[in-house]
Amino acid sequence: MSIELEQQNELKELRAEVTDWIKHNKPADPGFLLPQTFMEVGSEPVLDFLREWQHKVWSAGYLGMAWPEKYGGRGLSPAHQNLVDAQMKLARAPICFNVIGLGWAGPLILDKGTEYEREKYLKGILNAEDIWCQGFSEPNHGSDLGSIQTRAERDGSDYIINGSKIWTTMGNYAKYMILLARTEAQAERKYNGLSFFLAPMSAEGISTQPIQKLTGEYGFTETFFTDARIPADCIMGEEGQGWRIAMQTLQYERGAEAGAAGGISILSIVMNDLLKMAAKVEREGQPLLKDHVTRDNLVKLLIEEKALHLTDKRLGIPALCADYPNSLSLSGKLRSTEFYRRMRQYAQSLQGTQGSLYVGDDQAVDGGFWQRAYLNNFSTTIGGGTSQVQANIVGEHVLGLPKD
Amino acid sequence: MTRKTNMALAFTDEQSMILESAKGFCSDRSDITAVRSLLSSASGYSADIWAEMVGLGWTGIAIPEQYGGSELGIGSTVPLVESMGRNLLSTPYISTTMASQAILRGGSEEQKAKWLPLVAEGSVGTLALLDNEDWGASATSCQLSADMQLQGTKLLVNDAAVADFFIVSACHNGAQVLVLVEAAQLAEGALGAKVLIDETKRACNINFNGVTLSPEAILPQSEAALRDIKLLGALLTAAESTGSCAAALDLVVAYLTSRIQFGRLIGSYQSLKHPTVDILIGMDSARTLIYHAATVVGDQSLDQDAEIACRMAKAQATEALLYAGDRAIQFHGGMGFTYECDAQLYLRRALWSQHQFGDAQHHRTHLASLLLD
Numbered sequence: 196m197s198i199e200l201e202q203q204n205e206l207k208e209l210r211a212e213v214t215d216w217i218k219h220n221k222p223a224d225p226g227f228l229l230p231q232t233f234m235e236v237g238s239e240p241v242l243d244f245l246r247e248w249q250h251k252v253w254s255a256g257y258l259g260m261a262w263p264e265k266y267g268g269r270g271l272s273p274a275h276q277n278l279v280d281a282q283m284k285l286a287r288a289p290i291c292f293n294v295i296g297l298g299w300a301g302p303l304i305l306d307k308g309t310e311y312e313r314e315k316y317l318k319g320i321l322n323a324e325d326i327w328c329q330g331f332s333e334p335n336h337g338s339d340l341g342s343i344q345t346r347a348e349r350d351g352s353d354y355i356i357n358g359s360k361i362w363t364t365m366g367n368y369a370k371y372m373i374l375l376a377r378t379e380a381q382a383e384r385k386y387n388g389l390s391f392f393l394a395p396m397s398a399e400g401i402s403t404q405p406i407q408k409l410t411g412e413y414g415f416t417e418t419f420f421t422d423a424r425i426p427a428d429c430i431m432g433e434e435g436q437g438w439r440i441a442m443q444t445l446q447y448e449r450g451a452e453a454g455a456a457g458g459i460s461i462l463s464i465v466m467n468d469l470l471k472m473a474a475k476v477e478r479e480g481q482p483l484l485k486d487h488v489t490r491d492n493l494v495k496l497l498i499e500e501k502a503l504h505l506t507d508k509r510l511g512i513p514a515l516c517a518d519y520p521n522s523l524s525l526s527g528k529l530r531s532t533e534f535y536r537r538m539r540q541y542a543q544s545l546q547g548t549q550g551s552l553y554v555g556d557d558q559a560v561d562g563g564f565w566q567r568a569y570l571n572n573f574s575t576t577i578g579g580g581t582s583q584v585q586a587n588i589v590g591e592h593v594l595g596l597p598k599d
Numbered sequence: 600m601t602r603k604t605n606m607a608l609a610f611t612d613e614q615s616m617i618l619e620s621a622k623g624f625c626s627d628r629s630d631i632t633a634v635r636s637l638l639s640s641a642s643g644y645s646a647d648i649w650a651e652m653v654g655l656g657w658t659g660i661a662i663p664e665q666y667g668g669s670e671l672g673i674g675s676t677v678p679l680v681e682s683m684g685r686n687l688l689s690t691p692y693i694s695t696t697m698a699s700q701a702i703l704r705g706g707s708e709e710q711k712a713k714w715l716p717l718v719a720e721g722s723v724g725t726l727a728l729l730d731n732e733d734w735g736a737s738a739t740s741c742q743l744s745a746d747m748q749l750q751g752t753k754l755l756v757n758d759a760a761v762a763d764f765f766i767v768s769a770c771h772n773g774a775q776v777l778v779l780v781e782a783a784q785l786a787e788g789a790l791g792a793k794v795l796i797d798e799t800k801r802a803c804n805i806n807f808n809g810v811t812l813s814p815e816a817i818l819p820q821s822e823a824a825l826r827d828i829k830l831l832g833a834l835l836t837a838a839e840s841t842g843s844c845a846a847a848l849d850l851v852v853a854y855l856t857s858r859i860q861f862g863r864l865i866g867s868y869q870s871l872k873h874p875t876v877d878i879l880i881g882m883d884s885a886r887t888l889i890y891h892a893a894t895v896v897g898d899q900s901l902d903q904d905a906e907i908a909c910r911m912a913k914a915q916a917t918e919a920l921l922y923a924g925d926r927a928i929q930f931h932g933g934m935g936f937t938y939e940c941d942a943q944l945y946l947r948r949a950l951w952s953q954h955q956f957g958d959a960q961h962h963r964t965h966l967a968s969l970l971l972d
Contacts, residue, residue, distance in 0.1 A: 470971065484971050484972075487964075490963075490964075490967035490971055491960070491963050491964070491967065493967070493970075493971060494914075494963040494966045494967050494970060494971070495963065497911075497966070497970055498884075498888070498911045498914055498915055498963075498966075499884065501604065501888065501891075501911060502883075502884035502885075502887045502888050502911075502915065503884075504604075504606060505606060505608050505887045505888070505891050506887060508606065508608035509608055509886070509887045509890065512608070512609075512610045512890075514610055514614075514615040514618055514619075515610055515886065515890055518845060518849075519879065522879060522883055523883060526876070526879070526880055526883070529876075529880070530880055583869070583873070586869075586872065586873040586876045587869065587872065587873075589876045589879065590866075590872040590873065590875060590876045591872075593876075593879065594848075594852050594875060594876070594879060595852065595856060596852065596855055596856060596866035596867070596872050596875065597856065597863075597864040597866050597867040598867060599867050599869070
């Protein structure tokens with residue numbers, strides 16, 4: 196039997212195995228609306244639920260499958276992890292919520308870390324004992340990471356950190372933070388003065404203040420550093436390499452092939468879900484799906500979704516991307532996040548008078564899922580560079596239009 | 600309602616080569632000066648360029664080898680037509696391809712053996728389907744009597760003045776059929792040229808009264824062929840529109856990166872930059888959808904996935920082009936209001952294209968039945 200065929204059979208067996216496992220282990224309705232992303236872990240019960248779930252997934256051997264065994268992985272291929280993730284997604288299993296660990300810090304440590312760091316950090320990322328958060332954005336600097344002001348000053352065997360970070364997802368629950376701070380204030384180019392740290396959140400002088408989101412829930416903190424002292428060996432790489440490492444970190448989250456541990460990080464909402472919801476609604480005395488205006492709007496969204504979902508395949512065909520080669524990749528965030536924003540807004544509008552209900556009302560359509568999803572979606576059209584900044588990037592770097 | 604979505608998108612090496620050579624050919628033969636020089640000409644296209652295209656084998660791409668073609672499938676015409684759209688290169692290519700597809704999909708062995716080699720060698724054919732403004736009409740008022748007399752007028756027959764043959768829809772013994780009418784069978788004065796909003800295109804109304812046909816003129820598999828050519832025509836129009844949309848985008852980008860107002864290149868203004876990105880995104884979606892459709896249409900009768908793909912491609916591509924053409928005029932300011940500015944060519948193309956083979960609303964109405972019921 197060829198190696199390829201062998202792997203195909205192995206994957207086929209794995210599919211059957213994981214499908215069966217999910218059937219027996221997918222948790223019952225916890226009595227609250229499941230977080231759609233890791234940015235919705237706003238209370239202890241939600242945290243406990245997700246921590247227990249991720250631990251269970253890892254214990255079963257379905258997380259970090261392509262990571263080496265000695266760090267808690269299984270030494271298999273990214274294809275194994277992708278297959279498991281696809282089945283989890285299909286079954287609408289809860290997310291693996293330790294996203295910064297699984298998709299950013301973990302792969303970075305695996306790729307660039309020392310042996311000591313790998314042994315210290317990786318297993319705790321997979322089994323959900325150590326939650327990780329990310330400290331890049333700062334108040335007043337939004338998407339412009341080059342302007343980071345938080346200072347890290349070397350003092351003997353420590354660095355002393357002063358400043359503050361914002362939009363720290365799970366900052367109040369995290370044990371570690373990947374932290375971008377300025378070690379050289381007078382660097383010639385502002386990106387050169389930054390350094391990258393794996394900082395313990397328990398260090399004295401670090402405090403967090405939960406931020407209440409527009410949904411009324413929590414999930415982020417503002418994080419303050421007041422003469423916080425962290426061991427000097429927390430630095431990744433050398434002083435001044437922070438920007439480069441941070442940019443590298445962003446590459447891993449693209450999937451198991453890129454080094455991420457895997458696990459589904461988002462409960463995706465697709466048009467099919469919207470159609471199922473719409474099928475339950477009436478308008479003008481007849482089923483909503485018979486209304487012509489609604490039908491036309493739904494089809495418009497379906498066309499858009501199809502083009503969006505086919506993007507990756509077209510990216511694999513360079514001949515079809517010849518005139519603006521980086522167009523699809525650079526516009527990806529803008530296209531998808533804005534599509535989902537409009538789709539979710541539309542979903543709420545379709546609910547008739549029930550659209551005025553919200554999470555917590557027992558008559559809210561799908562438990563208020565769509566309302567909350569719409570409001571939360573702004574985290575994607577704002578976070579990681581607003582849609583307006585994204586449009587500038589596409590205009591300037593794809594079309595070659597001049598800067599402001 | 601929950602149906603599995605066909606997500607196929609493939610492009611063969613052969614298709615890549617076709618695209619490469621088509622891009623080169625079309626930009627070389629059809630720069631904007633050449634396009635403009637043909638606007639007021641009678642035929643609207645260059646016979647020499649058409650002959651070159653025939654010589655390159657383009658008219659035979661979707662025709663089986665046994666009938667003198669290269670049998671690469673109708674999907675392989677998509678990169679060709681996209682390239683033509685990109686350079687506003689008008690020829691009877693789409694019309695002829697659709698007429699030959701009608702014969703290939705609905706014709707008898709004799710019809711195929713006679714006409715398909717002629718098409719491969721450069722004969723021009725076209726479709727005559729419309730009775731009125733309603734592309735979505737399910738019947739036709741054009742009658743083919745029991746003794747094979749045609750009675751009726753067809754509207755907006757593309758490239759009619761240069762066509763050697765017509766595929767005409769008519770009602771015969773209570774059913775809709777496609778019949779093949781040769782140009783020589785038309786009465787004198789049967790063609791009435793129309794004034795089109797897109798000056799690169801040509802069309803006529805045709806009065807078929809008095810044409811007498813032999814029974815062999817009827818395409819035996821008319822019903823299936825009619826359905827297929829309506830969808831494939833939508834796909835090719837979408838491909839052409841996508842190309843034109845890309846060209847309109849290039850025009851906008853060129854202006855935004857050279858025109859200075861209030862001391863700045865106007866492309867630096869976000870009010871112009873962001874909608875230009877929207878043009879790009881619309882064009883990219885269209886391109887993705889036309890090549891998805893090109894992947895799923897085959898030589899067999901089109902299945903539901905292919906129908907969905909063709910309809911989506913058409914709805915997306917012509918709306919993307921309309922947006923691009925409209926914004927191209929606006930962003931050129933006063934210049935955009937002139938005939939001299941090329942932006943009008945794209946807007947006029949958009950306004951024409953949206954009504955070829957069903958407008959976006961028509962396709963969405965059908966998609967709604969396919970996707971929501």
